[in-house]
Amino acid sequence: MDADTLDHETRLGEGDHEALRVWLRLLTCTNLIEAAIRADLRSEFDVTLPRFDLMAQLYRHPEGLKMGELSQRLMVTGGNVTGIADQLETEGLVTREAHALDRRSFVISLTAAGRRAFAKMAARHEEWVAGLLHGLADTERHDLFKLLGRLKSTIKATP
């Protein structure tokens, strides 16, 4: 801890320090869960998290998504969207159609086989997540859900 830091830190109030500690803990929890899910997807389905994430977004939009919309909706980083979509198309899990109004852009959607494949993974994914949170009491899980909801709206309300 050098003099610079001490100066900066003493200028901040106790609540500010705790805010930073909340953020680091939030990030740590996210990283731990993400790593566990990544490993489970790999070992059980030989699938990457970005691929699972991409299929999840398409599953929620049966009408299909444009490439750009799809990229914006992804929850995890690091995947090559075009590469994953190409691969899924080769495997018959997605189709690509010209957009009805904008002929230059394509709409991607899951095929019936793609929906079935995703539903199977999603069910296991839900079990893994439940397993990771299993050590929390019902009230703790519930309070955490509520507080994260408060956090989410607070962040969104920040200018």
Place this chain on the structure above:
Amino acid sequence: MDADTLDHETRLGEGDHEALRVWLRLLTCTNLIEAAIRADLRSEFDVTLPRFDLMAQLYRHPEGLKMGELSQRLMVTGGNVTGIADQLETEGLVTREAHALDRRSFVISLTAAGRRAFAKMAARHEEWVAGLLHGLADTERHDLFKLLGRLKSTIKATP
């Protein structure tokens, strides 16, 4: 919602659903805060989040870190560790020295200028995070901190 999913979902209990909702909310909050910090680092310091993250790890280890240790400690993904380290070296913010015991590996550490540069960014970073969480009451922030601590130890205890 197709038949497959309904089947899977009805097999799960209410708590399992909530666990998944907690995870998605956690991920959303992490993504929102990360995006805000990314934008602030960019506009105020013209620095990427992976670069900030890398400097943060080195700041916590004044004795320096081997390249491999550094990669493992990073909290965010998507950065090119070698590329960032090269760039920081060019700017005189890190040094690279042969490891005392293992001459084939290098130890990277922040220079005095690097420590000063990071301390300045870290202080602003703490203010940004405090600003993002400002809408939470003290008790909410405190309860969230405690519950995330419970979540963290629960995940780590999961086999």
